[in-house]
Amino acid sequence: MTSPLDSTALNAAIGAVHRAGMPGLFAEVRDGDEVWRGAAGVADVATGRPVTADMRHRVGSVTKTFTAAAVLLEVEAGRIGLDTPIGQYLPKLVPGERGDAITVRMLINHTSGLAEYLPYAYPSLKAYPALADTGPQSLDDHRFTRFDPTALIEMGVNAPAVGVPGGAPGVYSNTNYLLLVQLLEQVTGTACEQHITRNVIERAGLRDTGFPATPHVDGPHSQLYEAWFGMIDPPRDYSVFDMSWVGPSASLISTVADLNRFYRRLLAGEIVSPSSLAQMRRTVPVVSQEGKVIDYGLGLHPMEGPGQGTFWGHGGTVWGGGTLAMTRADGKRQLAVAVNMQRWNRLGSNGTPQPHPIDDALAILYRVAMYG
Template identity: 40%
Template sequence: MRRLTTAVTLLLALGLAGSATVPAVAASTDPARGPAAARPDDAALRSALDAVIAQGVPGAVAEVREDGRVWRGASGVADLSGRPARAGDRFRAGSVTKTFVATVVLQLVAEGRIALDDPIGRHLPGLVPAGANGAEVTVRQLLGHTSGIPNYTDVLRRLPDPIRTLQHSAYTPHELVAMALREPWAFNPGDQGHWQYSNTNYVVLGLLVERVGGHPLGREIERRIVRPLRLTDTLVPATPDLPGRHLNGYEWLDGPGASPTDLTAFSAGAFWGPGNMISTTADLNRFQRALAEGRLLPPWLLSEMRDTKDTDRPGRSYGLGMEANTTVCGPDQGPVRGHSGSVPGYNTFSFTSADGRRQITLAVNVDLTKTKGADEAIGRVLATALCRPAPARPAA
């Protein structure tokens, strides 16, 4: 796998379930809100989205919001038989799921049912042992990837033909945790200055939500977020299927000259907790906007979520289920906030500008790490949507 070097590299969540034809574009304006200053240019967005397809990506869908104005676009195909992609197509959202799970956990904190610094053993006794230093993993450390718990997807990556094997797997959450804990820990819980992305953290958090909330993880997400926000195309699937009109997901597992593998149907348990949601660009933008406006969490917990720590990559920091990234628009404009997601066949990016006015959710139906040039093209879409234009130079 080649090493990506653009801003998209820093936005992609890591590894399996990591932290991503005829154009059909429509735009709408809310007259009650009036025109917005320095809004993204429709033609530039359309051109940037088409440029992603020119790099070999089958299909791309996006929605951009600024104040009351919404731009929706699609380019390329939803499947390789030629069905055009549509802006409202569903897709696998990958690790954008983590922000939903983190929000539910923080709602349980707001209700006084758990505390951020509770040891996880208080709620899930015997699931996660203490580190070699005797310290127990806390809820906060799980949310922020500072627990040191090994990443179960690193283990899965060592399987023969890992993606096809995982596609038809039937792992339970407890099996995923046990798989990870057979590996050496990255560091001890509480070690200062250490951070490592681990999907296992969010498997454990999913089990915590079920234990404390009293319902399956998907049900808790549905009743706390999906239904209140009317996210009509968002679900946590119980089967491998991707229902409704959707993007098919593809990877060229046998090399660029071979036939692609269709990964649309995928094990419902493979990424349970860290990356198993299905959604649309409109639903994810609606969720991110509600979160940013304080409609899902009280101010003090939203502040905790946004309190980021440095990661292993320059320009990228991480809070409690939320990324902050200065590589998209540059440090002078401040970080964009949200999450990226990568599961086999799909990459998703869902971010809000530093000033909170602009949002984009963008999804493509291929693994960008295997598509030359697509990472740079995706970066241009994100920058077009989220960054303020440079001031005009005075005439000479």
């Protein structure tokens, strides 16, 4: 299994990511009762304010594990059927034959065939892999836009389908999770943010995790620098941003310590039941937003290390920020890392992102953190 925590190697690895070009990053790695927390670089490139390991951070689609857990708790209570068509709950949002064919499970594991709404909400941004004609103007145009979630869902539902319901591989789409938010609100009669807070965040005992009430991040935090594939040079701070563009499917704010606590308790069967956890770990092939085929369960995906066991967790990005949280299946070894710049790879002549030293440095950090 993994070696004990090597603080010297971890400090060197996190420092190397900063030296490769990341303005700032911070992480927590756990091995049983051993804990290492580290940070490298700056939270503000203008002032030189350093990042610290206890900062709050927008964790993006890591939120999806919380949303999936909330849905599965309602499945356990008998208020939602995992294999019930979404049209039985939300016929106006997913009407007709598609509503009859797409199940709740297909929304959670991204096999619904529903398209991503983001290219329609942000007209100057296009999805992978056709990036050559994109530009960052929409980010500035919509910094304070208050999106209507049902309008975003309509964009995704009305867009050309990316697959047939239940087909393989699925295609990762935020439209799926906005529908799950609407489902939770319908069956519980409670705003999704409040429901997830009460039933998942508080159940996990998280003290520094919550949904934003304003475009700002409360508490100590880093600026978030978006490079948009070299088109924003120097990278621009988007830490102040109205998160209604993803809502409770990807807007959570947390800390690396809270994320490790959450995944440790989830994989121990302390958030959802063991049978629900088994459902979460049933994977299907899904095309990620980067165009890669990954294994994806119900709000969880695995990472394998040769001879080291399977790690489960989720990654997430927002404009300018990124997060990865992974926990070994036995709950002993954990990594949560946050970075304060996104889309650092410039585009090649074919319009696809090119390798960058940050990629290799992060891979080494992940390897040292998870496998020793």
